[in-house]
Amino acid sequence: MPDLRLSRRRVLALSAVATLLPRSGLGQTSKVARIGLVQSTTGGSAALYGTEQKQAIELAFNEITKARTLGDIALQAFHADDGADRGQTVNIFQRLIRQDKVVAILGPTLSNSAFAADPLAQQAGIPVIASSNTAPNLTKIGDFIFRTSVPEDQVFPTVLAYGVRKHGVKRVALIYGIDDALTRSAHDVQKKAVDALGLESVGIETYQRGDVDFSAQLTKIKAQKPDAIILGALAEEGAAILRQARQLNLDPKTVFIGCNANISAKLFELAGPAADGILVGASWFAGYDTPRSKAFVEAYRKRYGTTPDIYAAQGYDAAYLIAEAIRRAGTATDSRAIRDKLAGITDFEGVLGRFGWSPERDATVTPKVLIGDGQAKVFAAAPAV
Missing domain, CATH: 3.40.50.2300 (Response regulator)
Known part of the structure; x- marks a missing residue:
């Protein structure tokens, strides 16, 4: 019997591409960077965080595409809802890595899921940026694991x-x-x-x-x-x-x-x-008084009609960070080069403020x-x- 959740994931992936890229975006570019988005948009409490993350990442990808920040490289997003089920997260990571050939993954929403699935990305050499995982020791999984969420x-x-x-x-x-x-x-x-x-x-x-x-x-x-x-x-x-x-x-x-x-x-x-x-x-709240933060809150409210929370902010910065790493690497397919450029970012001006990475690849922002x-x-x- 086919896995209906994975079948649904394929539909969501195609929908995300249509949403995140202009209608002619892929046709006008010679390079496509395939990015996996794994957020829990169902599954009880996890959906409260995952929905915010997904919406903020979609907003960021739209802005990046519209501004042609990456030149002739287009971002192609493959979104999957893992339903806050760590076993499903593992299945999704395997499919993203083996079949969809993504060059990076943003997510997953829960630390439970990250501890189960991130080792697959580490083994495959695919950089991961988490935007809500705060459990200690998560980035010790390996040098391809990053997070914009400050550890507890x-x-x-x-x-x-x-x-x-x-x-x-x-x-x-x-x-x-x-x-x-x-x-x-x-x-x-x-x-x-x-x-x-x-x-x-x-x-x-x-x-x-x-x-x-x-x-x-x-x-x-x-x-x-x-x-x-x-x-x-x-x-x-x-x-x-x-x-x-x-x-x-x-x-x-x-x-x-x-x-x-x-x-x-x-x-x-x-x-x-x-x-x-x-x-x-x-590390952030909606009233944080910086130009970058205020612009994000305004754009998020205009698009979704609600005020973003910290998970949206962390997801938004994660999207811009992976895009910046791709821009600096000048490649849409070399995940190692993208990982190395990501690790080398020390002066990123994001919604959360100015930060780089700690030696453990945690965001260096002040709580x-x-x-x-x-x-x-x-x-x-x-x-x-």
Whole structure:
């Protein structure tokens, strides 16, 4: 029986080409750079991030094509939705590499999927740029793996330290998803940061993907009267925890401190006012005041009618970075040359700011502490302390 999801992927690939390139684009160029786009646009919480990434990458590719940034090289995109299924991600990577002969891959959305599929790209010598994978050690898979998403261990300690200074946090409770690589690794980073600051951990609760009722865990946490509750959760589960915590009348002074996965515009749509005051760390937010950032927000709103979140911004920069590497390499087919030029970028001016790559091929951008405004449904820069 044929794999219907892969068949659907082929249709999506053709649709993406038509969307991302002018009608005559391929006919007027002598070279075509085939780029795989692997984002979760279905699959629960993952779709909240993957849809933003896909839309931002499409926007960037359209701009690059319209401006003829790459001269006689055209970008041909092959998009696939892995449904947040790591096994499907592996199948998609294999097809992109072996049959579609892509020269680079942008994605996948989840760290779980990246740990499963990225080794295939590394072995094949195909550069990968992730724009939402924040689990530690991901780029240790190999020298073809890059990411514009700042790892959790470079962000969370700064956020927790801010909570201590601003709110006098001393006693914390932690809750995290036990069956997801991103949430497990986020928890590991969070627990390490708690211990490093000498804070008292009064409880650790877990949940599994697909859970919707967190009242039992929150009731236990409430009894411990923590100063802060630390979330190792994706946006959908994080929003449910915030709502249910308010319904259980937790002390309003209790501070919620989230992980990178909570930085989604959908968090506010799902949590509403319950997201007021949540602290997170990120390399970007929609109010970031630079010309490049403001132009991106305006273009994204004009095209899609919504305000982009950080995953859109990171995907947008990933698209421009791979295009810049192709431009510098002057080739549409030599993945090693493109990888080397990508690694050599040190002065890229992106939506996230000016950055290059660390020795581990992580984006060298400065994380910022943000605070959630559930009424306005935005993250803003947290007040200085």
